Amino acid sequence: MSSSSGSLPRYIVQRLLLVIPMMWILMTLVFLLLRVAPGDPVSAALGGKISPQALESSKEQLGLNKPLIQQYWDYLWSVVHLNFGTSFTDNQPIIDVIKQNGGATLSLTTAAFLVAVVVGIPLGLIAGRMRDTPSDVLIRLFGIITYATPIFFAGLLVQVHVAPALGLPTGSDASPETTFIVPDRTHILLIDAILSGDWPSIVDVVRHLILPSLVLGIFICGVFIRLVRINILQTNQSDYVEAATARGVSPRKVTWNHAFRNALVPVITVLGLQAALLLGGAVLTETTFNWPGIGLKLVKYINGRDYGAVQGIVTFFGLVVIVVGLIVDIINALIDPRVRY
Amino acid sequence: MRFARAIVRPFVTTQGVARWMLLIGALITSVFLICALFAPWLAPYGFDQFRSSDGKDFPQLGHPSSQHWFGTTDLKTDVLSRTIWGARTALEVVTLAVFMSLIIGLVLGIASGYFGGRLDRMLVLVMDALFAFPSFLLAIVVAFLLTNKIGSGVFFMTSGVVAAALSLTVIYIPQYFRVVRNTTVSAKEANYIEAARALGATDGVIMRRYLFGNVIQSIPVLGTLNAADAIGTLAGLGFLGIGIQPDQAAEWGYDLQKSLDEASAGVWWTSLYPALAIILLITGLTLVGEGLNETINPLLRTRRLIPVRMTPRETVMSTTLEPALHDDPMADLQAEDRARRERRDPNP
Numbered sequence: 001m002s003s004s005s006g007s008l009p010r011y012i013v014q015r016l017l018l019v020i021p022m023m024w025i026l027m028t029l030v031f032l033l034l035r036v037a038p039g040d041p042v043s044a045a046l047g048g049k050i051s052p053q054a055l056e057s058s059k060e061q062l063g064l065n066k067p068l069i070q071q072y073w074d075y076l077w078s079v080v081h082l083n084f085g086t087s088f089t090d091n092q093p094i095i096d097v098i099k100q101n102g103g104a105t106l107s108l109t110t111a112a113f114l115v116a117v118v119v120g121i122p123l124g125l126i127a128g129r130m131r132d133t134p135s136d137v138l139i140r141l142f143g144i145i146t147y148a149t150p151i152f153f154a155g156l157l158v159q160v161h162v163a164p165a166l167g168l169p170t171g172s173d174a175s176p177e178t179t180f181i182v183p184d185r186t187h188i189l190l191i192d193a194i195l196s197g198d199w200p201s202i203v204d205v206v207r208h209l210i211l212p213s214l215v216l217g218i219f220i221c222g223v224f225i226r227l228v229r230i231n232i233l234q235t236n237q238s239d240y241v242e243a244a245t246a247r248g249v250s251p252r253k254v255t256w257n258h259a260f261r262n263a264l265v266p267v268i269t270v271l272g273l274q275a276a277l278l279l280g281g282a283v284l285t286e287t288t289f290n291w292p293g294i295g296l297k298l299v300k301y302i303n304g305r306d307y308g309a310v311q312g313i314v315t316f317f318g319l320v321v322i323v324v325g326l327i328v329d330i331i332n333a334l335i336d337p338r339v340r341y
Numbered sequence: 342m343r344f345a346r347a348i349v350r351p352f353v354t355t356q357g358v359a360r361w362m363l364l365i366g367a368l369i370t371s372v373f374l375i376c377a378l379f380a381p382w383l384a385p386y387g388f389d390q391f392r393s394s395d396g397k398d399f400p401q402l403g404h405p406s407s408q409h410w411f412g413t414t415d416l417k418t419d420v421l422s423r424t425i426w427g428a429r430t431a432l433e434v435v436t437l438a439v440f441m442s443l444i445i446g447l448v449l450g451i452a453s454g455y456f457g458g459r460l461d462r463m464l465v466l467v468m469d470a471l472f473a474f475p476s477f478l479l480a481i482v483v484a485f486l487l488t489n490k491i492g493s494g495v496f497f498m499t500s501g502v503v504a505a506a507l508s509l510t511v512i513y514i515p516q517y518f519r520v521v522r523n524t525t526v527s528a529k530e531a532n533y534i535e536a537a538r539a540l541g542a543t544d545g546v547i548m549r550r551y552l553f554g555n556v557i558q559s560i561p562v563l564g565t566l567n568a569a570d571a572i573g574t575l576a577g578l579g580f581l582g583i584g585i586q587p588d589q590a591a592e593w594g595y596d597l598q599k600s601l602d603e604a605s606a607g608v609w610w611t612s613l614y615p616a617l618a619i620i621l622l623i624t625g626l627t628l629v630g631e632g633l634n635e636t637i638n639p640l641l642r643t644r645r646l647i648p649v650r651m652t653p654r655e656t657v658m659s660t661t662l663e664p665a666l667h668d669d670p671m672a673d674l675q676a677e678d679r680a681r682r683e684r685r686d687p688n689p
Contacts, residue, residue: 280477
């Protein structure tokens with residue numbers, strides 16, 4: 001290992017370059033799945049609703065009469081320009097859908113991630129520290145069962161039993177008055193509400209956010225508990241923890257200063273990887289709570305058999321996950337020098 | 342025989358919590374397995390049956406009763422029967438999906454790890470890209486595609502089960518590939534592979550006879566955990582209406598989606614039982630997976646101490662070496678101990 005290959009800028013550049021082939025592979029896959037497979041996407045979406053002539057002209061307009069290799073090239077080229085295509089059914093540019101609904105998905109996933117971190121990491125630490133005690137067993141069971149519960153069933157339970165008891169709303173991301181009052185600046189309702197400085201609007205937005213993000217967050221936290229726990233167990237067996245114990249460092253200090261810190265480094269990487277899980281879960285959460293995010297749109301387009309929209313949205317989600325992975329890797333390299341070899 | 346021993350081994354060598362997890366998980370999973378295998382005999386009615394054999398319709402949204410233990414649905418079908426048939430669907434799909442991804446991942450992983458070079462680099466990149474992709478979305482895309490194509494009769498598979506299994510297969514291949522490839526890379530430098538090569542074994546033989554057996558050991562944990570995940574994903578697809586279609590088989594996710602509106606109107610039985618089935622089966626499989634992990638993974642494993650039983654010496658000696666008994670301090674101690682115990686016993 002030469003000293004130059006261990007430098008941080010070099011690692012970052014290498015990691016950045018890796019984004020290109022990954023994105024290309026993903027897009028090729030999506031294209032192969034949705035376009036090359038036999039069948040005609042436009043007839044699937046619009047067949048029976050419009051005349052055959054109109055069908056032909058809309059095919060022409062969408063470039064579906066071109067040779068496949070040309071379509072493939074067009075698709076790659078447009079995504080490079082952050083153009084994710086157009087939906088077939090309502091003729092909307094997907095980038096507009098993303099701008100309009102992305103904010104809702106972003107606030108939902110961020111809040112859910114926070115819930116999962118706040119609940120999952122401490123529980124995982126406790127479980128790992130007290131291995132095979134009743135608290136460990138209980139915490140693990142909690143993690144397993146929350147992960148086993150389908151999001152839509154948890155959402156249903158919350159809607160029927162919890163929401164009425166707490167008086168919290170469970171549909172959409174704000175009440176109509178709030179969406180009317182708050183001017184749309186960032187497309188992220190919470191930030192818009194804070195910018196507008198209207199206190200009741202902020203409260204309303206937060207109240208709408210609580211239950212959906214709790215449901216998604218508690219679902220994800222099972223994964224966090226498991227990861228943190230296993231990492232603690234493995235660091236507890238490492239030589240330096242044993243060495244510290246042998247030198248007479250108190251168990252509490254060993255746990256906090258030696259085991260936890262080192263156990264959390266790999267956890268950061270894996271937490272970043274949960275972005276994919278979070279987005280998948282968001283699709284279900286948004287459907288259950290009628291949350292106006294990208295996932296809800298995706299389901300709508302799926303039911304409308306809209307290949308163009310599905311292709312665009314899925315490509316966008318793929319891009320998001322790859323970029324999050326990139327950021328996590330860079331953060332990790334900053335924290336842990338062993339990563340940037 | 343060897344197979345049976347391989348199944349029993351984890352139960353014997355574990356201890357404490359891991360052992361209980363394994364046992365309870367295996368119990369839950371086998372209940373579902375029995376439901377799946379014997380669905381035609383266990384389920385009181387067919388999964389889409391809405392009238393009894395004498396031609397009378399079942400009640401619509403009927404409360405649980407002696408005829409219908411779990412009540413009936415909006416479409417007059419029996420909830421208990423649908424839940425039991427759902428176990429069959431779930432296990433069919435999951436077994437198919439896990440096996441297909443296992444075989445593809447295993448073959449690609451061993452080949453990639455063993456040959457290395459450009460093939461390896463390319464496959465790793467492709468698999469990493471697939472792995473990074475939101476698995477649920479990937480399943481959605483494939484399921485969306487397959488349900489559309491099946492409708493138009495283009496694809497060869499007519500069964501929704503195969504289509505659903507295929508959409509799950511795609512998302513698990515990278516996991517098997519990773520594990521198998523990494524194990525292969527580290528195993529291929531081992532002495533016994535070197536020895537096999539020196540003896541003139543071909544690549545095919547080395548991969549089949551030496552690497553395969555080594556690599557396969559890391560599979561059971563991944564397999565059960567994936568099966569658990571697959572149940573959830575299948576239900577999610579069913580919930581979105583792109584999984585198994587209602588006329589093809591009973592599927593828990595689809596049933597749950599159908600019952601959402603009823604639940605807020607006080608009809609609890611149509612959603613509760615399919616949901617409980619999903620939760621229980623996933624929990625059972627996860628318990629098995631985690632329990633196995635703690636026995637197989639050397640970093641987590643805590644082995645049960647094997648009880649050492651010493652043959653009481655005097656029984657051996659009393660017949661042959663009677664006089665030597667009193668020269669043995671250990672035997673004296675044992676005798677003394679026995680005498681003390683007898684003295685303490687209130688009812689001799």
